Amino acid sequence: MTELEASNRSDLLPFTQSLPMALMRARESTMRFFRPVLAAHELTEQQWRVLRALDASPEAPEVNELAQHTFLLGPSLTRILSNLSERGLIARAPASHDQRRAHISITEDGRSLVATIAPLSSRQYEAITERLGENRYRQLTKLLEEVADLRPDTEEARP
Amino acid sequence: MTELEASNRSDLLPFTQSLPMALMRARESTMRFFRPVLAAHELTEQQWRVLRALDASPEAPEVNELAQHTFLLGPSLTRILSNLSERGLIARAPASHDQRRAHISITEDGRSLVATIAPLSSRQYEAITERLGENRYRQLTKLLEEVADLRPDTEEARP
DNA sequence: GCAAATTGCTACACACGTTAACTATATTGG
């Protein structure tokens, strides 16, 4: 036991048992599998998520829709789309009936990049699943979904 | 099934089953419990981790040691310590035998802030544990530790 | 001893998460 863990004046959980911390470290570990693959193609994980979503989408979605499917917030997505657009991996087309909206589509360059990275990415997933075991993997994703659905009830100050 | 999930040209997992995504969303959910508490005192989660670690430490640790215990990176910790120092919540003292090192300690103001927030934080942990059930909670933290210990084996280019 | 390598920490660049403000376009109500 180290010095820092020895005392606990404030009656708090040690860090290793703190759920947010444990989640962050676990995510960090899994990302260590993927980051090298993506970095080799100058992509961040979020950029990759966007490309992957667009590649899988049969039609060009609007920004809002894309944000929901990639779990990105508007401002982040705006930046990511600017970046990907400059690199010619995606394209934007204004909606005909509503000038506020824009349809985002993946370009041929974008598609071939996805096709290049996809198998490498899959291999990393397989590596993780193997090490963890399919049972534990399924167990974990199930628990994570439950946690993701948790909401604080003390939403005071609701107008 | 939505449009984006319908097709999957690249043979990849849908987003909701991607482990890094699931971990991120789960963390996001848990943080929704704590953020209001910390925000009320102008603290970020990382700043709170540092204060909590210092409060629990019997002696003033060096920056390196503190980084390990809070799972923060050096550059991040540097910024956080500057911030907390300006606010008078921590103090730095150069090590006597090695001028590169510095010992970080929590001030009385810092301690009283921790004492104020700690019970509120604990209440949020209890809320999460209750909703999830103690069994699931333990199960989850155990799995997360296993995942956190995963390392990619394909560390090519090892000098 | 003193140059070379190492260590502890900081600075900087780039990207994302979050919140709030802002612009431009559409829609609604009187």
Add this chain to the structure above:
DNA sequence: CCAATATAGTTAACGTGTGTAGCAATTTGC
């Protein structure tokens, strides 16, 4: 019709993660 409101998206500001580079103090190896 036109003002008031709502919506889609962007911009701005701040803090953090990651990676790289840098500086100063210390240790090492000859």
